[in-house]
Amino acid sequence: MEVIALFVAAVFTNNFILVQTVGICPFLGVSKKTESALGMGVAVTFVMVLASLFTYAINQWVLVTLEIEFMQTIVFIFVIASLVQMLEMILKKVSPSLYASLGVYLPLITTNCAILGIAQANLTAVSNLFMAVLNGAFAGLGFTLAIFLMSGIREKLDKVDVPRPFKGFPITLITACFMAMAFGVFA
Amino acid sequence: MKVKDIALDGVVRQNPVFKLVLGTCPALAVSTSLANAIGMGAAVIFVLMCSNILISLLRNVIPSKVRIPAFIMIIATFVTVVILVFEKFLPDLYDSLGMFLPLIVVNCLILARAEAFASVNKVGAAALDGLFMGIGFTLALSVMAFIRELLGTGCLFGVQLWDFSIGIFASSAGGFLVYGLLIAAFVAGSNAVSKKQKQKQAAAEKAAKLQVAQAVAASEAEVK
Numbered sequence: 001m002e003v004i005a006l007f008v009a010a011v012f013t014n015n016f017i018l019v020q021t022v023g024i025c026p027f028l029g030v031s032k033k034t035e036s037a038l039g040m041g042v043a044v045t046f047v048m049v050l051a052s053l054f055t056y057a058i059n060q061w062v063l064v065t066l067e068i069e070f071m072q073t074i075v076f077i078f079v080i081a082s083l084v085q086m087l088e089m090i091l092k093k094v095s096p097s098l099y100a101s102l103g104v105y106l107p108l109i110t111t112n113c114a115i116l117g118i119a120q121a122n123l124t125a126v127s128n129l130f131m132a133v134l135n136g137a138f139a140g141l142g143f144t145l146a147i148f149l150m151s152g153i154r155e156k157l158d159k160v161d162v163p164r165p166f167k168g169f170p171i172t173l174i175t176a177c178f179m180a181m182a183f184g185v186f187a
Numbered sequence: 188m189k190v191k192d193i194a195l196d197g198v199v200r201q202n203p204v205f206k207l208v209l210g211t212c213p214a215l216a217v218s219t220s221l222a223n224a225i226g227m228g229a230a231v232i233f234v235l236m237c238s239n240i241l242i243s244l245l246r247n248v249i250p251s252k253v254r255i256p257a258f259i260m261i262i263a264t265f266v267t268v269v270i271l272v273f274e275k276f277l278p279d280l281y282d283s284l285g286m287f288l289p290l291i292v293v294n295c296l297i298l299a300r301a302e303a304f305a306s307v308n309k310v311g312a313a314a315l316d317g318l319f320m321g322i323g324f325t326l327a328l329s330v331m332a333f334i335r336e337l338l339g340t341g342c343l344f345g346v347q348l349w350d351f352s353i354g355i356f357a358s359s360a361g362g363f364l365v366y367g368l369l370i371a372a373f374v375a376g377s378n379a380v381s382k383k384q385k386q387k388q389a390a391a392e393k394a395a396k397l398q399v400a401q402a403v404a405a406s407e408a409e410v411k
Contacts, residue, residue, distance in 0.1 A: 018359060019359050020216065020359070021212055021215035021216040021359050021362060021363075022212055022216070022286075022290070023212065024211040024212045024215060025211060025212070025295055028208070028211065070267065070270075070271060071267070072289070073263055073266055073267050073270065073289045073292055074260070074263040074264065074267055076289075077259055077260075077263050077292050077293070078260065078263075081256050081259060110255075110259070110293075111259070111293045111295060111298055112293065113212045113290050113293045113294075115293075116289065116290055116292060116293050117286060117290060120286045120289055120290070121286060163371075164375075164378075165371040165372070165374040165375035165378065166367075166371045169208055169367070169370050170367040170368070170370045170371035170374070171367070172367070173363045173364070173366050173367030173370065174363065174364060174367040174368070176363040176367075177360045177361070177363035177364040177367065178360070180358070180359045180360035180363055181355070181360040184358055184359075184360060
């Protein structure tokens with residue numbers, strides 16, 4: 001029951017992009033084509049799960065034990081940056097084909113608010129490590145859903161005659177407004 | 188580089204939110220009220236100035252291969268300072284900014300200025316760039332917050348002005364809408380300005396040509 005509630009919250013009612021407005025940069029930058037949007041979504045979900053696992057564990061068993069919670073921000077970003085770097089190296093070695101499709105998105109992910117966002121959200125939203133990892137996976141799913149839907153709309157938007165000042169970012173943001181309204185209905 | 192150029196670039200010509208479209212997450216999330224927007228702006232100005240100064244000082248020391256992690260660690264340190272200060276002295280603001288205070292670490296604006304400006308410029312210029320980019324960010328956030336707070340809740344700075352309110356502006360959908368419309372207005376405005384400048388230039392060139400022609404005609408008449 002708790003898992004279902006977490007799922008609905010992370011994917012719909014508290015969707016990272018559309019409701020909490022976290023991780024907007026890739027949402028605007030990598031949503032021009034469905035293929036690259038899906039690639040970004042998968043890469044972000046993957047890193048989110050790993051980041052949830054490591055940051056929650058380190059926070060629980062190192063920072064809280066040593067009573068140095070004020071180091072959270074620095075430690076989390078350090079963990080995330082090293083995680084992404086290691087993932088890049090492992091993928092390059094183990095699966096060059098996967099690296100070819102996801103590799104370009106990985107460096108961007110370090111500075112993606114959504115990853116540090118899930119690490120921070122896990123501090124208050126969940127009660128144990130298992131739920132933290134699940135929350136990461138669900139939030140990644142919500143991210144992928146939003147960016148995938150957006151890329152579908154944007155492929156159509158390219159063929160539409162948009163007033164000149166609205167070309168590019170503005171029309172994308174206004175589209176996002178309607179998507180956010182649709183997601184807001186779940187709340 | 189002149190101070191005036193840096194100031195104009197930071198606040199208007201290269202406005203981080205409307206022109207460069209950087210730092211979009213806090214711009215959308217924190218612009219629900221003016222107090223939040225200004226608090227966030229102050230935090231970003233502080234972090235941006237400090238990180239720009241330190242990175243500019245260390246620009247010849249940091250090896251270029253590890254510069255991004257080094258920049259992020261420097262930024263994270265100053266963000267931690269901000270978090271601790273806010274938690275102690277501004278607890279209300281600390282609660283309402285919530286997760287977006289630590290998220291300043293991954294605000295693309297700060298990393299972008301470190302990479303594009305501070306790592307290739309002298310300390311003084313880098314400090315000024317940080318200050319004015321931060322002011323540009325704060326102004327943009329305040330404009331968005333003004334519209335959203337006024338229309339979304341009928342308040343300004345939390346003071347009730349009237350009972351009329353349109354709920355959508357207080358939600359994230361309203362944030363996307365206001366942001367999109369403001370970027371479009373900014374683009375239209377800057378297009379109009381550059382068009383006017385071009386017209387002025389063209390007119391000036393025409394006048395200069397006319398003068399030359401008149402001078403030539405006058406000298407020809409004299410010869411005759």
